Amino acid sequence: MKDKLRLPWPKRAALRQACTLPNLCRLFALLLVAWQPFPGEYRVPLVGSALLGLAISLRGELPAVAEPARRLGILLLCLVIPGLLSIPTSLAPSKSWGEIASVALAALAGISVLYGLRTRADHQWLQTGLVVVLAAWIGDGLLQAITGADVFGITPKAEGMINGPFSTNGIFGIILAVLTPLVLWEPLRQRQRWAIALTGGLVVTVILSGQRNNLLLLVLGLIALSTLWNKRTRLIGAATLIAAVLAIYPLAPTLQQRVGWMSTSATDMASSLQRLQDNPADTDASKQLFDSLNRFSSNRGFLIDAGLKMIHDRPLTGVGINAFRPAYPLYAQLAPHQQRSKPQHAHNIYLEVTAETGLLGLAGLLLAIGLGWRWFLLATPERQALASPYGATLFVILFPLTTHTVLFAAFYFSLLLMVLGGYLSALFSPELALIANLRESSEA
Template structure:
């Protein structure tokens, strides 16, 4: 019997670190501390061994793709700080976000081998399922681990002052759906999908509705085939939506607001979009006025008054926070990092797609959950949280590292020798 090498041992605890970070998302401070500490630990481990044996942790291709995806996010941030509206803050954000790179290496390492990947994906499924169960309990009783439901929507474990439950569950949905389908087949997938639909709908964020709809459509097609998936989705969506519509006045109001866009005029469209048209117009004017590198990451709120119309409703309601970011990924990138930033983002997308296109079928199969989660989260025909915020940026980069590490895991020496400590 052979002893575990240091590189093999390190891979065994990496998934637990990643899962600890995700499990703490409802507590932003501790989650950020775990992220930062994970970055330091990853750097320390690699420095002690002078990056020797790195190929045993991760393939060359996975190291490269993880780094490139980070750079496509970070370089626009750095370049935007050169003449940002709030230069000290933009530069501070760029320097602080450097910690993501070693942490993303750690995430990719966690899913580089079959054992670590199985543990990480199952752990994400369990965490999402527990949050889902907590949301269902809140829907029935009004109470959850995050406290009572004091808002007009489900808040779950995240609490009524941090209404991210629906968005997070929608982005993580591929993991519990795939996990349930593996263990219980069609019945498991349907049960999990129904729970997700109920909680995400009642959580109220219509951006999460779009994200979850994409995830369910693709997941059903991949699991059960196109015709069966369409019948399943159609029947299930009709039944759940009808039930929730009949039981929830708040959901009825949101659906009626969404239907207003069918009237075809600007006023109705703005009403359906919760007043976001002025924000998007202002973001576009910022991009045109600063086409190279934007107004600076997280500088949207500082520049808003200079580019908004005099009668912009958000100027009189600055405490609401709606004018703090563009609420749409393309406009956020353009307004805060300019067309140069958009070029880097599109370059990252192109490289990620090229890696997928040339990967063998078995690599695509193992990378499907994070790939679907990443695509649904970044889907441009939707509204979004700020991708350069700590929380949503961290979530997006985590999905990118899970994708890179799992897609390109098969070329590393560790994958060939096994990650269970046996050489």
């Protein structure tokens, strides 16, 4: 019986060859995105990557990624040190320690990503894999928009807001929009015709996801991609995008509703500001201004108000890393029927980082961004070319005006980890430098 269950020798050899440590690391880097709709979501690939990172360390293979791993450690320390400093005064110490532990887990997972992306071929494999995954998601989302259910039987959670293979709203559109530069950079640069169709699918699907934040992320990604085009192509692309939005907008009722809120709220805000200019002590005008801002941001005004109060109360170290949610009721000094009693997060990366870890945390995040940009500027043109798709994606991920995402949100941090790993590997992988040196020697 055991002999029947055994694979034939050639198949076993092929399987053994496929399951090498570099191949597994590269596969789990892709799964940080691809597995998100399935049971276990981000946890499965994150824990798997962390175990692979631990194996790399125990096997003494860390020197193979020593330099990019050191740079990753520096960037994570920029986030962790302010988090540690916030714990003594944290309003939820256990949650704060848990967040520190999750960042340590992410550091191990980051080693795995770096190890799996040491050559140009590794980067090409990952980017091709992302094209396949996102193309499948786009097809699934469009099927859901047309028939009311996707291939897994998942239906939209709100009218006019498709969520593809995800059981919750929001994540689907965010991931598609955020990864637009990474997925399309090389195909568009090489003028692949199918990339135009994929771009169109991304635009349609993100609009039908029904969130203004997703549309902003998509526009940012397309702006980053426009650096590959000449002026004429940029104008054509901008006109095509505007036409697509106008054509698909009637099919997205939730998006229409939210844009309507923005229009009426902007008018009310202008009226309130005029009244306050005439009479700064007008409390009704102040309340109307806040209510208008709240409608404009889909009830995010409550979160902004509470976050700013946290910063004012504890400007240096904040209320504690990962403590925004338990701290919120203490700072949301609004009428009980208006409060969002259980917010998940502040819906903005920079507001949440500053509220939780204070000005030290904000300084750490800005320092990490500055270091990443400086390393790019100091790199060789060949390395810059390889790192550019990742850098453009990081620009979208960390854009300060997005209103839905936060840095340590589990699914979002997994995306950041994969993209950051690719970016640092492109800039600092020793094997890429060796290949470049060999190419120069052969040409000489």
